[in-house]
Amino acid sequence: MSGTTIPAFAPPDPAIVEADVARALAEDIGDGDATAALLPDRAGRARLLCKEPAVVCGRPWFDACHRALDPQVRIDWQVAEGQRVEAGTVLAVLHGRARALVTAERTSLNFMQTLSGTATATAAHVETVRGTGTRILDTRKTLPGLRHAQKYAVRVGGGHNHRIGLFDAVMLKENHVRAFGSVAGAIRAARAARPELPLVVEVETLDELREALAEGCDRVLIDDFDPGMRREAVAIARGAPFAGRIPLEVSGGVEFDGLPAIAADGVDFISIGGLTKHVRAIDLSLKLG
Known part of the structure; x- marks a missing residue:
């Protein structure tokens, strides 16, 4: 998957992103993350890693998941939405509260993995x-x-x-x-x-x-x-x-x-x-x- 040409596309409706994320987090967290509560609530750092060639998609949902649990989280994206990347690419580096990073991990990845899968398959058909x-x-x-x-x-x-x-x-x-x-x-x-x-x-x-x-x-x-x-x-x-x-x-x-x-x-x-x-x-x- 070579090249970095990114197609023009209309952005998602922020209200829909917020509703999707609220529903997904409620489904996963319920009345609290019992395991993350065991961690010290201190500053943490995380890297989002892509393990295979892909078209990156889902940043708005990923960001919303983490910001819902830690409004002060900093997400430094290394790639653009719609960019083709190779295996081993670090997509983003996050700085925030360790508990919130761990709690948001699965939901944010579920959105990112699913939407990147759809975007990657679509790009192959378009090509x-x-x-x-x-x-x-x-x-x-x-x-x-x-x-x-x-x-x-x-x-x-x-x-x-x-x-x-x-x-x-x-x-x-x-x-x-x-x-x-x-x-x-x-x-x-x-x-x-x-x-x-x-x-x-x-x-x-x-x-x-x-x-x-x-x-x-x-x-x-x-x-x-x-x-x-x-x-x-x-x-x-x-x-x-x-x-x-x-x-x-x-x-x-x-x-x-x-x-x-x-x-x-x-x-x-x-x-x-x-x-x-x-x-x-x-x-x-x-x-x-």
């Missing part, structure tokens, strides 16, 4: 399609309670966010289309009810694709199309009379090794639930002394 014009999207397949944090980590890794939840976009899928009798009928109902929201339409056949493109929407999701159907879908969406006005998203059955071929077909987006669902935490440790 695979670099130069093609295809963008990598996340999904709603996130860890319960950590959706905003994980979607932030996707941005840090250079990816893009799909809808946050069920409230900020209309996404018509198979069951919605069946309920209204057709793709066009579902689109018309959605536009009439929530015209202010983005409209994404999932299609399962080329005929449904033509119907969605003709009726109009903000994006069409081609779900589980085989390579031949996918290429034909791109040709239809790019050709007359649609002329590429509505972008195409690929979803379903996407494997990492298959990303270059999918991107080469000319789709606009590839959405991948595994970025946030199949999380492998980055190996980090916090060492006192």
Whole structure:
């Protein structure tokens, strides 16, 4: 993982970070850290060490964990959020009360390891399609309670966010289309009810694709199309009379090794639930002394 280019990304909402941290610390500490209470409450020092190549992510949550228990703690970061680092890199040096450093250790590492894992996986996917014009999207397949944090980590890794939840976009899928009798009928109902929201339409056949493109929407999701159907879908969406006005998203059955071929077909987006669902935490440790 060479290079130090850091993608631009929107910062997390401080209120969400604070709420995430308060919930996690309450879960871990309960009515007090029985083991840390055995330590003398004196000044301490700790190093945050990354033990494998990674994209660093989660600093706001890490900082908030430690500052919640020791408002005077000093955290000297040696790397930037979103920076690629190699194994053995010291990410930060902390100076604070020894008890607070130990008590905050696991919760702060849980955030940092999980979010760095998501950012690292996203960066690998983004790199695979670099130069093609295809963008990598996340999904709603996130860890319960950590959706905003994980979607932030996707941005840090250079990816893009799909809808946050069920409230900020209309996404018509198979069951919605069946309920209204057709793709066009579902689109018309959605536009009439929530015209202010983005409209994404999932299609399962080329005929449904033509119907969605003709009726109009903000994006069409081609779900589980085989390579031949996918290429034909791109040709239809790019050709007359649609002329590429509505972008195409690929979803379903996407494997990492298959990303270059999918991107080469000319789709606009590839959405991948595994970025946030199949999380492998980055190996980090916090060492006192």
